[in-house]
Amino acid sequence: MNKILIAGAGHGGLSAAAILAKHGYIVTVLEKADRNTIGHDWHDAMDIPAFKFADIPIPPEECFKRGLHMCYYNPKKTVRLNMDAGPGLSSSDCITIDRKFLINYLIEHCESCGVKFIFNAEIKEVISADKRVCGLKAYINGEEKEFLADMIIDAAGMNSPVRRTLPENFGIQRDFLHEDTFEVFRAYYENTEKYVTDPNYSVFFYNCGKPGIDWVITEEEYMDVLIGKFGTLTQEDIEASLKDIRENYPGIGETPIRGGSVEKIPLSKTLPLLVADSYALVGDSAGMTVPLNGSGIDLSIQAGKLLASAVMAASKNGFRKEDLWQYQYRYFTLFGNPLIPISILRRFLSSVTAEDIDFFLENNILTEKEINMAGGNFSGITASYILDKLMAAAPLIKLLPDLIKTVKPITELSDIYKMMPAVWDDKKVQKWLKKYKDL
Ligand SMILES: Cc1cc2nc3c(=O)[nH]c(=O)nc-3n(C[C@H](O)[C@H](O)[C@H](O)COP(=O)(O)OP(=O)(O)OC[C@H]3O[C@@H](n4cnc5c(N)ncnc54)[C@H](O)[C@@H]3O)c2cc1C
Known part of the structure; x- marks a missing residue:
């Protein structure tokens, strides 16, 4: 056996x-x-259909909370973009689970x-x-x-x-390359004033000026804080973000009531x-x-x-x-191919400054459409669409070479998808691997 x-x-x-x-x-x-x-000492988001797909019984309803309502903010916090549930998913398919x-x-x-x-x-x-x-x-x-x-x-x-x-x-x-990792601090704090935002899940790009994302999820009983930077997260980064979060979220407790550890997550494409x-x-x-x-x-x-x-x-x-x-x-x-654009978007995000991100969001270059790509919804992303975006970003002339370098691989995606051999063939697999690695 x-x-x-x-x-x-x-x-x-x-x-x-x-x-x-x-x-x-x-x-x-x-x-x-x-x-x-x-197991981690916090709740995370996932989708109910994953259980079904894998022939795992869905846990009893009382063991998770349905619905996930997220929004993204630019570093200056002047623009808010809402994120939907992802293609083929209703908001109630998305759950948070301990x-x-x-x-x-x-x-x-x-x-x-x-x-x-x-x-x-x-x-x-x-x-x-x-x-x-x-x-x-x-x-x-x-x-x-x-x-x-x-x-x-x-x-x-x-x-x-x-x-x-x-x-x-x-x-x-x-x-994994160091720059392809994401270092995060995660902790729950008491929500002393029961302050709940709508949506309750807010993600901040480049909070406090360094590439990465922070989030705050407000629940009546607690506030769930994540502070993450692409590459290395320092104690100073954690303190700066916590200070900023305290200024924006009244009644957040002083010390963590759950979690409080620093973890690493891979950021690369598969x-x-x-x-x-x-x-x-x-x-x-x-x-x-x-x-x-x-x-x-x-x-x-x-x-x-x-x-x-x-x-x-x-x-x-x-x-x-x-x-x-x-x-x-x-x-x-x-699953893997459709996620390549997200890794390209992520790579791009880590190569620009907080001011650039403000420019992109304030001038509608980065909109809910691109953010929802992160949920796997990239229908309508054509070459002319990308060109329009590039033109809109033209005032950031110094960024243009980076932008072109970043979006160029997107135009090669359909080749990558088509080239992947359905059956192992040494030569074809090596050729595909090379193309994929270069992306
Ligand atoms: C702060 C944070 C927030 C996240 N939020 C989300 C979210 O909202 N939604 C989501 O889908 N994902 C989220 N993730 C990512 C998610 O945790 C992982 O993608 C997911 O757990 C899949 O990873 P895995 O099961 O392959 O590996 P892991 O979860 O890392 O599990 C690996 C297992 O291997 C064990 N192991 C490691 N080394 C050894 C060893 N030497 N010997 C024996 N055993 C070993 C570990 O103890 C662990 O049990 C988050 C991650 C972090 C850190």
């Missing part, structure tokens, strides 16, 4: 694990956290399907031979143990020790290659996150379902990358 190891209890790994266990595979998850403490509840819910679902969990198991590195992944080395209670398997699913997040210790000749990108012999990446480990619209959970859970189908098909031939490619192809076709 085929043995599958899941590295880390990431969302995509768990969604794949449940399906594989249901189909008779022996599935074990190695997770470094303790069962009692696993991350500790969610991860435990997924773990329990996996256990009911027959998945085995080993908690407090810190994976150190991959075991590989002849360009094939064969297992993992992990520390459990200070003791090093080896776990061998027929197939490893890497769901250990953006700093996955599995991906990072893969031999170079696997062709998988081991690290990594170019997600599969090797007996190995596949999913979730943050594969760079499937889109922090501009908060869709890392959905994408991971849905990718897990695609991965499980490909793993089952690939098991007949010993989990070759040629067969696992189906997972990558289907993921990119369904």
